[in-house]
Amino acid sequence: MTKQNYHEEFYKQAEYYDIAFDFRDIPKECDFLEGECLKHMGCKPSSFLELCAGPTWHTIEFAKRGLKSTALDLSEHMVRYGLDKAAKQGAKINYIQGDMVDFKLSEPVDLVALLMDSATYLLDNDAVYRNFKCVAASLNKGGLYIIEIGHPKHHYEDWNAEHCKWTMERGGKKVTTTWGSQDDPFDPITQITETSVRLEYVDGDNKGEIVTHAPSRCFHANELMALVDASGCFELVTMYGSMSADIPFDNDKKAWRMIPVLRRV
Numbered sequence: 001m002t003k004q005n006y007h008e009e010f011y012k013q014a015e016y017y018d019i020a021f022d023f024r025d026i027p028k029e030c031d032f033l034e035g036e037c038l039k040h041m042g043c044k045p046s047s048f049l050e051l052c053a054g055p056t057w058h059t060i061e062f063a064k065r066g067l068k069s070t071a072l073d074l075s076e077h078m079v080r081y082g083l084d085k086a087a088k089q090g091a092k093i094n095y096i097q098g099d100m101v102d103f104k105l106s107e108p109v110d111l112v113a114l115l116m117d118s119a120t121y122l123l124d125n126d127a128v129y130r131n132f133k134c135v136a137a138s139l140n141k142g143g144l145y146i147i148e149i150g151h152p153k154h155h156y157e158d159w160n161a162e163h164c165k166w167t168m169e170r171g172g173k174k175v176t177t178t179w180g181s182q183d184d185p186f187d188p189i190t191q192i193t194e195t196s197v198r199l200e201y202v203d204g205d206n207k208g209e210i211v212t213h214a215p216s217r218c219f220h221a222n223e224l225m226a227l228v229d230a231s232g233c234f235e236l237v238t239m240y241g242s243m244s245a246d247i248p249f250d251n252d253k254k255a256w257r258m259i260p261v262l263r264r265v
């Protein structure tokens with residue numbers, strides 16, 4: 001298993017992560033993912049793999065829709081938390097503790113997703129190719145690999161502290177997350193930022209703060225297209241600017257993500 005630093009101490013707090021990132025409309029995002037399969041595979045998927053799955057929102061939603069649903073994550077804490085969460089919701093999922101650049105499934109699936117900027121942990125091109133190879137080997141021919149990455153325009157914007165700090169509450173637990181800081185060192189050659197993540201929690205009488213630092217790599221659009229081409233595993237079918245088929249990948253305000261839809265060749 002990789003020894004790469006990936007904000008492990010932060011992800012150990014799986015329940016707090018689950019609260020902090022619970023701001024998405026998961027059924028709508030899964031509709032989008034299924035819709036892309038319908039468009040580009042000609043049918044809805046019958047099986048799904050979520051890489052870097054964390055608390056497994058999408059894995060659980062797809063399991064509830066009847067798909068054979070598998071999650072994979074490096075963090076044993078996330079695996080334990082995700083399995084427990086799925087069981088509480090009556091969703092049957094499979095959760096593998098593993099590395100997104102070095103894994104093998106026993107059976108291929110129709111759809112693989114890597115969401116919420118987790119691709120930033122693919123620190124160099126070799127890691128991207130290793131990930132593409134594992135995913136291609138885990139997909140049925142014609143199957144889709146959909147990746148959610150930050151929009152490249154954000155790399156050129158002035159620092160906006162408000163965008164990086166937010167508070168979420170659930171069941172009397174309050175979690176404030178600060179993702180990144182203006183002072184995080186950035187290497188323009190490797191495109192790697194030593195990204196700081198701060199988690200402040202109030203959980204009954206229990207209050208605390210965890211600060212972690214780990215490298216994360218940013219992607220540009222041309223670079224991503226070249227990597228896809230050179231991999232020989234995938235073709236780029238389309239790109240979106242959000243987890244919605246209505247938002248094209250352009251420089252409009254609404255486009256805040258870069259979502260390549262890749263098809264296994």
Ligand SMILES: C[S@@+](CC[C@H](N)C(=O)[O-])C[C@H]1O[C@@H](n2cnc3c(N)ncnc32)[C@H](O)[C@@H]1O
Nearest residue numbers: 006011052053054073074075099100115116121
């Ligand atoms: C930003 S979270 C994303 C969680 C979830 N996909 C979501 O949509 O919120 C990143 C996750 O990636 C996991 N992770 C980081 N590096 C990984 C790797 N090399 N292989 C597998 N999982 C990894 C972390 O443990 C964490 O759960």
